[in-house]
Amino acid sequence: MLRTVIDKEVRDIVTSTKFAVAFGVCALLIIAAFYIGATHFKVSQEQYEASKAVNLRQMEGVTDWMQIQQHRIFLPPKPLAALVSGVSNDIGRTVEIVGHREITARDSKFNEEPIFAVFRLLDLEFIFQVVLSLFAILLGYDAISGEKEKGTLRLSLANALPRSTYILGKFIGSFAALSVALLVAIAIGCLLLPTLSISLTGEEWGRLGLIILVGLLYFGVFLGASVFVSSLTHRSSNSFLLLLVMWIMTVMVIPRASVLLAGRAVDVPSVDEIDAEKATLASQLWEEFRADLSGFKPSSNSQADIEKTMDEFNKYMDSLTTLRNEKIAAVTDRLNESRRNAQVSQQRLAFDLARLSPATSLTLATGTLAGTSLDLKGHFLEEALAYREGYYDFMEEKTGVNMRGGGMFMRMSHGEEEPDPINPRELPDFRYQPATLAASVESAVVDMGILALFNLLFFAGAVMAFLKYDAR
Amino acid sequence: MNEQPTRETTLRLEAVNLTKRYEDGVLALDHINFAVQSGELFVMLGGNGAGKTTAINLFLNFLEPTEGEARINGIASHREPLKAKQHVAFVSENVMLYGNFTAIQNLDFFARIGGKTDFRRNDYRDVLLRVGLPEDVHDKRLKSFSKGMRQKCGIAIAILKDASAILLDEPTAGLDPKAGHEFVRLLDSLRSEGKAVFMSTHDIFRAREIADTFAILDRGRIIMQEPASNLAGKDLETLYIQYMAGHNNSSVAAAGGIHA
Numbered sequence: 001m002l003r004t005v006i007d008k009e010v011r012d013i014v015t016s017t018k019f020a021v022a023f024g025v026c027a028l029l030i031i032a033a034f035y036i037g038a039t040h041f042k043v044s045q046e047q048y049e050a051s052k053a054v055n056l057r058q059m060e061g062v063t064d065w066m067q068i069q070q071h072r073i074f075l076p077p078k079p080l081a082a083l084v085s086g087v088s089n090d091i092g093r094t095v096e097i098v099g100h101r102e103i104t105a106r107d108s109k110f111n112e113e114p115i116f117a118v119f120r121l122l123d124l125e126f127i128f129q130v131v132l133s134l135f136a137i138l139l140g141y142d143a144i145s146g147e148k149e150k151g152t153l154r155l156s157l158a159n160a161l162p163r164s165t166y167i168l169g170k171f172i173g174s175f176a177a178l179s180v181a182l183l184v185a186i187a188i189g190c191l192l193l194p195t196l197s198i199s200l201t202g203e204e205w206g207r208l209g210l211i212i213l214v215g216l217l218y219f220g221v222f223l224g225a226s227v228f229v230s231s232l233t234h235r236s237s238n239s240f241l242l243l244l245v246m247w248i249m250t251v252m253v254i255p256r257a258s259v260l261l262a263g264r265a266v267d268v269p270s271v272d273e274i275d276a277e278k279a280t281l282a283s284q285l286w287e288e289f290r291a292d293l294s295g296f297k298p299s300s301n302s303q304a305d306i307e308k309t310m311d312e313f314n315k316y317m318d319s320l321t322t323l324r325n326e327k328i329a330a331v332t333d334r335l336n337e338s339r340r341n342a343q344v345s346q347q348r349l350a351f352d353l354a355r356l357s358p359a360t361s362l363t364l365a366t367g368t369l370a371g372t373s374l375d376l377k378g379h380f381l382e383e384a385l386a387y388r389e390g391y392y393d394f395m396e397e398k399t400g401v402n403m404r405g406g407g408m409f410m411r412m413s414h415g416e417e418e419p420d421p422i423n424p425r426e427l428p429d430f431r432y433q434p435a436t437l438a439a440s441v442e443s444a445v446v447d448m449g450i451l452a453l454f455n456l457l458f459f460a461g462a463v464m465a466f467l468k469y470d471a472r
Numbered sequence: 473m474n475e476q477p478t479r480e481t482t483l484r485l486e487a488v489n490l491t492k493r494y495e496d497g498v499l500a501l502d503h504i505n506f507a508v509q510s511g512e513l514f515v516m517l518g519g520n521g522a523g524k525t526t527a528i529n530l531f532l533n534f535l536e537p538t539e540g541e542a543r544i545n546g547i548a549s550h551r552e553p554l555k556a557k558q559h560v561a562f563v564s565e566n567v568m569l570y571g572n573f574t575a576i577q578n579l580d581f582f583a584r585i586g587g588k589t590d591f592r593r594n595d596y597r598d599v600l601l602r603v604g605l606p607e608d609v610h611d612k613r614l615k616s617f618s619k620g621m622r623q624k625c626g627i628a629i630a631i632l633k634d635a636s637a638i639l640l641d642e643p644t645a646g647l648d649p650k651a652g653h654e655f656v657r658l659l660d661s662l663r664s665e666g667k668a669v670f671m672s673t674h675d676i677f678r679a680r681e682i683a684d685t686f687a688i689l690d691r692g693r694i695i696m697q698e699p700a701s702n703l704a705g706k707d708l709e710t711l712y713i714q715y716m717a718g719h720n721n722s723s724v725a726a727a728g729g730i731h732a
Contacts (some may be wrong), residue, residue: 005583015572158562
């Protein structure tokens with residue numbers, strides 16, 4: 001009997017005009033998202049290669065590794081980031097390696113092309129979050145109340161058909177009809193990728209599969225909510241209105257309100273405040289450094305020992321610089337850590353509040369699986385820091401100077417022949433290692449669990465409401 | 473309650489002190505009693521709000537009785553609803569069905585949830601022909617059907633269920649005379665097959681054509697219940713109007729010699 005209800009539900013949905021329209025729009029958007037994502041990725045890939053080439057080109061002709069003024073590394077574009085952009089377009093994609101300053105990422109995509117910040121790129125997460133949830137509501141709002149209005153509910157329940165079987169059949173049938181339609185559109189989108197010369201690795205396919213699973217879980221939440229609300233009302237127009245209000249609250253209001261509330265509850269010092277404190281300290285230490293520098297006493301005043309004196313001066317200055325940098329680093333670390341801790345607390349509070357909305361769990365889980373969550377920036381900077389350590393080792397090997405301390409270095413020239421230019425391609429290559437699939441799944445599992453829980457709650461609510469539903 | 477072997481072969485529908493008071497205090501049915509045997513067509517007449525549909529809803533367990541029982545084949549509907557509903561088919565006032573499905577697809581779905589899973593296309597075709605729907609409409613979507621055609625589909629669904637009792641809630645409302653006449657013929661044939669038919673209606677003329685037993689329900693109480701044979705030669709319309717106007721038994725009796 002369950003199968004009969006499921007079959008009926010699938011046929012009833014698939015033959016309806018609203019399904020044809022909604023599916024058409026949704027399929028078009030999904031395919032467009034894949035196409036736009038693939039095109040965007042190819043452009044980003046070209047820009048990335050060009051930036052790397054420019055970075056090496058500006059080192060060409062340099063004859064001393066010490067003369068390198070600029071060396072930048074870049075966050076490589078990933079195809080999944082084009083499908084679920086997350087914060088990937090908001091964060092800086094370039095890090096300056098030379099020097100000993102604190103590492104920062106700059107040149108975000110939206111910084112370069114602000115038009116995209118106004119009209120965000122169409123991606124799978126947007127389609128899931130906004131379009132798919134509306135699609136679920138549109139097709140589920142009259143699941144029970146509509147049957148009552150048509151008179152088919154009374155006729156169905158005049159038979160020896162358990163209500164639990166009826167509602168379970170309705171839920172499974174509508175979920176199956178809609179998700180199969182959705183998967184067809186996604187499959188077409190996936191087929192587009194190789195035709196646009198985009199190849200995903202096995203792991204990336206796995207991640208995409210999980211992203212789609214999260215999308216289906218999210219879709220199930222809104223479908224469950226629609227059946228639930230439909231089981232509470234006796235007019236489909238009322239259930240549609242209620243669901244629309246719920247949609248606005250969950251998709252539009254709760255996530256934004258949570259961030260505002262968390263911002264009020266946890267105070268995070270601004271970057272400017274931190275920078276001002278750092279600048280004050282740096283200026284004070286610079287004065288001390290200059291004063292200390294004048295205290296340099298060479299072991300010999302002989303003109304013949306000028307090279308030895310230069311060497312002593314370099315060592316003396318190096319020790320002062322190291323001391324100054326250690327002091328700056330200690331204070332900077334403290335300030336940064338305190339800001340980071342406050343930021344983490346604020347972020348955690350915002351996410352916890354925002355998770356009242358399934359839209360938040362969708363955003364967090366898909367972002368994590370695509371590697372474009374809020375962690376992307378931190379992870380990129382960590383990778384950049386690790387790279388800089390390798391860069392320092394490389395430079396020390398090439399020049400004999402430990403560049404970790406920074407400061408000025410003086411080198412004597414003895415009128416020798418001009419040395420050969422350096423080969424910038426010897427520089428270590430920056431290979432960005434995203435979080436592993438296992439780590440991503442581990443991070444996303446909480447939000448996937450929340451979505452599954454929402455599904456269960458709405459389904460249980462729908463069953464409870466329908467068992468008492470007045471079918472007359 | 474279990475089926476009782478001797479009586480239930482004939483007694484299909486029973487209202488025993490059936491009472492329903494809604495949560496707002498309205499007494500919709502007040503201790504009504506009636507019984508419908510197999511091969512009997514019982515007509516319940518009454519105005520709007522008299523309680524006719526409430527009685528049907530109690531048989532189908534869409535409502536819980538406040539007191540008394542509605543029994544189908546001896547099974548109290550509110551105690552064992554799924555078991556009771558195996559023995560009853562229902563045709564509503566305005567059969568809507570699924571507009572995107574064809575007549576045969578609708579029949580197939582309702583036959584299956586009615587427990588009949590072995591029907592084939594020919595079975596559906598035969599029953600649709602029997603209720604007067606020509607073959608060229610069998611594969612048309614229901615949304616293009618007239619009300620009369622949908623009512624025929626409704627009765628076809630009831631026939632397919634092959635239940636021993638049939639409940640009809642104002643089935644001829646809105647039908648044109650020809651469709652109404654065809655409908656009455658169908659009910660007659662179902663009665664001939666031994667079905668117990670309970671029909672609520674305003675339509676005195678159709679009722680008179682076919683009923684075995686009449687009852688008049690007014691404000692939740694049965695104010696008259698008589699076999700049709702007792703009303704032969706009587707002006708049923710006058711009687712009905714007088715009862716509905718609240719005449720007392722003696723004045724009604726003077727007009728037609730009937731005892732409630």
